[in-house]
Every structure is written in structure tokens, then in C-alpha cells.
Amino acid sequence: MSTSATIGYQPATEFNPIIINSFKAYDIRGELGVNLDEDIAYRIGRAFAQILLQRYSTADGTAELKNLKPAVVIGSDIRHSSEQLKQATIKGMLDAGIDVIDLGMTGTEEVYFATSHYQALGGIEVTASHNPINYNGLKLVKEHSKPISADDGLAEIQALAESGQFTADNALGKLQLLTDKSAYINHVMTFVDINKLKPLKLVINSGNGSAGPVVDLLIDKLMQAGAPIEVITLHHTPDSSFPNGIPNPMIEANRVATQQAVLESKADLGIAFDGDFDRCFLFDEYGDFIDGSYIVGMLAQAFLNKYPAESIVYDPRVIYNTEAVIHEHNGNAVISKSGHSFIKQVMRDSGAVYGGEMSAHHYFRDFFYCDSGMIPWLLTIELLSITGKTLSALVSGYIKAYPSSGELNFRLTTHDAPTIISAIEVKFSAQNPTKSTLDGLSLNFGEWRFNLRASNTEPLIRLNIESCGDAELLATKIADIQKWLVTQGAIAA
Template sequence: MPQSSGSSVSPDLSQIVKAYDIRGVVPDQWGEPLAEVFGAAFATVTGADAIVVGHDMRPSSPGLSRAFARGAASRGADVTEIGLCSTDELYFASGHLDRPGAMFTASHNPARYNGIKMCRAGAAPIGQDTGLAEIRDLAERWSATGLPAATDEPGTLTSRDVLGEYAGFLRSLVDLSRIRPLKVVVDAGNGMGGHTVPTVLDGLPVDLVPMYFELDGTFPHHEANPLDPKNLVDLQAEVRATGADLGLAFDGDADRCFAVDEHGDPVNPSAVTALVAARELAKNPGGTIIHNLITSRSVPEVVAEHGGIAVRTRVGHSFIKQQMAESGAVFGGEHSAHYYFRDFWNADTGMLAALHLLAALGGQDGPLSALVDSYDRYPASGEINSTVTDQAGRTAAVRAAFTEDEHVTFDELDGLTVTADDWWFNLRPSNTEPLLRLNVEAGDSETVDRIRDRVLAIVRA
């Protein structure tokens, strides 16, 4: 148990307690003593008598996870340790066992980082406004004074392997019984996809070509961040070399999934969102679909064409999950390749989205490129980051520049969105870095380039 530092001055944990999770460099910014304090604070704030804890393959993860479990047990919570798992496997355990959960991972961040993603029972998100601020405040206090004495009846620590149950549950949600044989290359990036994919796909008519399935938190081949195009290069080459039907790339904690088609070309995550939305609406006629404001215009178009209701929201999983719960939405998608399902406790799971993609592709004879073509309708810039110290000032300058344009509308749901008949762009600040993020979409590539260059000239002036 952490001892009192002898100081009444509380440490400032704001550098590692982010908007949605805890993340920082180990051991420079945090380590096992602080993990134990976080565990005690988590159990106290959630008031849970039982919690579930899991971790990824980073070298520091097992020790941090066990320290957290000890801290939670000291406050009387019984802890189920599920060991190595993906983040969506932890969400499954939280939903299936109906108890709060904590996942030790830094997702796609470099090896020296680690963090904690936390949720309440039923995989309900914990963020700054839903408990994380209180957890930080308690952790700051107890880091200065030492943890209180353990309760009279400390909780227990037990182990449970839920991988098989997780895989079986996912497969119960998607009918894969009649798909044609598919050759699928999967790049796990030495992350948790190497742990979950073989079990989830076992027994399916899938010729699996594994890449970097060895669990290695030092990421020896490339960063486990498929958002960066350079980390897709190996997967693209292997798909072309093997004549595969598609390729899948998972991030470090395997909650996000990216796809490339039979040519090795990346599949727009907005197209995946639209495709899965159409499939979910076939099962749930008239259902609501959530999409964030930087997904393609094609998403609400496809939703309307399939009789659904599209609801636009801010970027970020806590907003999506909140809207999912409030609206009873059947599915939600983000352009960052986070996919949320009502059938999965409104939590995000890239693996379930991947199964939908396999079912859609394997249920017809055409290639993936032709399948997604009808869902990928507009040229787009992709997300472009600019380092800016005065985010508000540059955003105001962009708004002023477009104010004189005719037939343009503005909204500030998340940053600044400017919309015309045949184009739109969103400019929003990063929550954690001095960046402005720009996304542009239009009816043709020339217009994308024109609007992109006009906005960037102002942002970077």
C-alpha cells in the first residue's frame, strides 16, 4: 500500500487524467503505487462490491493491473481478473457480468505509455463528467496522504478467462453460417488482435493469413495505429501478394478495426459505418443510427435510404455512447473506426464490425471494392492536423473568412462546421494537444482541394 509522502500537498494528476481515460509514461508519470491508489478511488466512486479488470500486452500492464486490483480490494470490492484481453473483451466482461471494469492499455500510443480505460456496470462510459474527475480528486488526495486503512472485509481477487464467451457472444450477433470461403489477412500490430482474432474466427470458412500476432508491447514492426497510413503498408502488400479478399488491421488494444480491399486500398471507415448501418437497419427497421459530425455525408444518406433515423453527434466515444443510450440507437460509427452496437451494451467493438464486413462480403460474389463503392460516395481530405497556439483565434478567423460566402451555414456542435450545397468542412481543436483538426468533403476532388487550401492558409497564417 502506498505510504504517506509526509506532505499535505496533493500531486497534480491532470497531465495523465485525460477527458476519457488515464494515460501517461511509465514510470516517469505514474506506476504501480499510483495504480493502487486509482483502484481504491475507482471502487469508492463507483460504489461497486465487484469489479472486473483486464490488461493488454505492454510490459508494464500486468503489474499495473494487479496493483489496481489490490487497491480496489482494499475498499471491499471483489475483483475478477480476466488477464490478457482486448478493450472490447473487457467491455464484454463488464456487460456480461454486470459490473464496473478497468482496462489497462495505452491503445496505439508508443511502448513507454500505459493507461486505464474505465467503465461502470454494463460498459457504461466513465469520463470527466461521469466519475473520472472524482476519481482523480480522490487519487490526488490519497497520493499525498496515503491510502486509508483497508476495510474490515477486504475484497477477493479471482481469475477468469472470458475469451471463449466473448467470441461466442460476438458470433451470435452476426449470421456467418452461409458465407463463401474468404482469404483474410489480419495485421494485429503485435497487439491484442493477435490474442482475440484466432478464437473469434475459429471454425469459420476463413483462410486466415496472420501478421504480427506475437504479443509484444514494444511494437517491433510498426506502431499499432492504423489511422496512420504508414502502418497499413505491410498489410496492403500482403493482401496483394496473397490475392486475399480483404485485409484487417487492429490497433494496440484491438477496439478499432480498419479494412483494406482486395487491391490493398483502404476502405473509408465512413463506408463501413454506412454498410453496417444498412445491415443493422435490416434487422431493426426504422432504427436510429448515430454518426459523428466528421463522418461522410453518405452515412445519413444511406440511413435515410434504408428507412432509419440518423443522429449527428460530437466526436468522442463518451458522446456517442450517451446518445446511443438516450436515443436507443441500434448502431453508431465514427470516422476514426470506432463502431458501437446496442447489442454490445452500446460499447465500441471493432471485432463485431469486422464480422459484419465478412458477412456482407461473403454473402455475395463481388469483391470488397465493388461492395463498398455504393457506400463511399464523396471525395474527402482525411483529417489534417495543424499545430496552432491560438486555436480559438484561428477558428474565428476561418469563420470570418467564410461569412461573406452565399448559401453557407455554420454550426458549432464540435468546433466549427461550415456547410454549402456541395461541400462541407469541420475545424475542431484537439482536447489534449495544441492542434486544429480539419476535415473536408465535397462532390469532387477539385473542390476538396480548393476548400482545404483556403482553410489551411488561414489556419497556418
């Protein structure tokens, strides 16, 4: 397929140096027309492809990238701006001389899958996930669906994109449109034993994002195999205007529709997704939202029952329950800095079967060590069926034993995040807590602990507090630290 027949975007003929400040710690995220547009997307695509090809053509790279194809896969979410940004990114990659496989409208995990499935050098998802409608971005992976972070390639891509010093006179790459999702769907289905499923009623809220078509394909597979499930879909049709609000179940107001549907239909489980469905949020049979940290514990236990003595990776924001579950079931607990690029690398290094973050990202060794929003709910319906328990029964023990605050966010008005983190360490120093600076600051006092860290993607500072079975102590510590943060100019977001 010729590039001129399908790509409407035309780049500038000269590339003057610019500053691109939409690069973050492990992806690219910006406000449309401010620090992200088609011209910037073109530069990023061209820089990404040029660097991939340079690695591919070197002697060292040839051994590392053996059997891979000089191609990049790309997909985009449902946002109105995503298709235009994708086309500009594709044009940049084609001009760099690399072949491109356009996957059409996708969730991020489909790009992860396709990068490895098609043996490509890299992959890109155009998405802003749960950010406001005037934002968008790009998530990049390299060979074998490995993450790219600021410390491992992203800064190099940024520097080349900003300089505009692109290699000229390359043979144009070729563009191929491959929108069939069959291989991806079949792979995801390997995570669930359909023969073990019992009758269940599910409410699935796709948030008018990109999840709906994939949910349909998975439900069709389940039904064709005779799975005794009933599914009620909510906000199911992809719609770039997001008529029911930006799909972000971390916002309490966005949970109401799912909660009401669970109660009205007397469903066994509620499931909700963000815009690019790389996160999965669960509601029990009472419509109660289950904090992601308890889902990590639940899935860790399920994996250790299947795969004894395996490693489980988790983030340092909320740890008491996860560590207790792993130790009780004779697993190997491996802590990692928060963020997908860090979790994935630690999983690869440790060979972990599963990794989870309280933010509702769940990672699987058999999914190329990547996160998936579809696999967790399939695992959960299998777990409900095998145990005969409700979701509330599966997690109630966790919640009672290790109550937590959930993530509390604060906007900074006076001091920056490092200043506040340093000050809170001084505040508690006389109590001699166990300290960790793996990710922000974690102070553990034995019966309770907290983690305070700066957001990697937003101008926020994030606080998590938990206790060992003492809800009253937890409430006291939440109130005390919130009050102290206000004195430091931190306002609840």
C-alpha cells in the same frame, strides 16, 4: 485467493495531496514516469473502487445497481508496463474493499463485455492503445458497461485520487483470476450467420498487440462450424516491444504490410487493429485502405436492411455519405459529439442499433452499446458473402458521391485551438454557411463542408473536409484551408 500471495506492489503508508494530470476527457492517458506510474495507478484504483462502493451502499444506488456484485473487472494490453500498472490498480481496489476479477491480457472490448457479463460495478482496461511505447493509461466504465467521462464521474475520481483521502479500515476485497474468453467469444459470434458465409481469403494484421489470441479463438469457431474461409495472419504474436512499430493503422506507413500481404496473397479483405483492438481498419481486395466514414455508411446500410427504421448514431466530422445512406434506407439519423462516451450515451438515449465514427470505432446495441473491433470484420465478411460483391464495389459508390479529405492533423505553434477555430469562422462568415458547434466547428456550404476541432487526447487540431461529388472542389478547399492554417501557426503533423 489472498491478495498478499499475488500482488507485489506495496503502496505508500501516507497519501499526501498531489496533482494527477493524466486525466483526459474520457479516459486516463500519461507518459510513464512523468504523469503515470504505479503509485498513481494505485490511487486511481482505490478512488474508483471507493466511489463505486459508496454509490452501491446508498439507498438511491441500491435501486439503480440492483442485482449487481460489489466487484470490478480488470484487464490489460500487451505493453510491458501494463501488468505492473494493473497490479498496482488491483491493490488499490482491494484496499478499498471491493472484489476484483482479473481477466488477464485483454482488449478493451473484453472488459466492456465482462463488466456486464459478470454483473460488476465497473471495469478497467490498462492500455495506451496506439500511443507511443513510453505511454500507458486506464479506460474506466461503470455499471452495465456505461462510459465514464470528465462530466460524469471521472473528475470525482481524479479529485479523490489527488487528495488521497481514502476510507480506512475496510475489509480487503478478494481477488479472482478469470481468463477464460469463451462467453465473450460466443457473444461476438452471435453477430455473424456462419451459414451465409462464402469462400473468402482474409489477411489479418494484429500489430503484435492484444488481438492475436482473440482472432485465433474466433477463427477456430468459424472453422469448427465449417466456414469456408482462409486466413493469413500478420504480426500476430503479442509482443510488448512492438517489433513492427506501434499498432496504429491510422498512420499511412503502418498500412503497407497489410496492403502488400493482401496483394501478394490475392486476398478478398485486409483487416488491421490497434493495440487494444477497439478499432477495426479494413482494406479492399486491391490493398486500398478504406476510410472509416465509408465503413460507417456500409454498416449502417447493412443494419437498416436487417432492422428497418432503426436509429443510427454518427459523429459530425464527416457526415454527407452517412446521412445519405441513412435517409435512403429510411433510418433515423442521430448525430453525436465525437468520442466514445458521447456516442454511447446518445445511442442509449435513442436506442440506436448501431453507431460509428470515422476513427474506426464501431458501436453496437447488442454489445452493451459499446465499441468492438472484432464485430465489424465479422459483419463485413457476412456482407461480402450475402451480396456477392467485393469491398471495393460496396464502397466505391460512396467514395465517388461524397469524396473526403480524411482526417488532417496540425500541431499548434502560435495560437491555441479556440483562437484558430474562432478565426476560421470569421474568415468564412460572409458566405453564410450553416454552422454547428456540436464538436469544434462545422461549416456547411451546401456543395462542401468542413469540421475543425481540437483533439481530446493530443495537442492537435483536426480538419476534415468533404464535398458532394466534386473531387476538384474538394482538392481546392483542402489546399486553401491548409494554406490558411499555416498562416495561423498550424503545422501539418
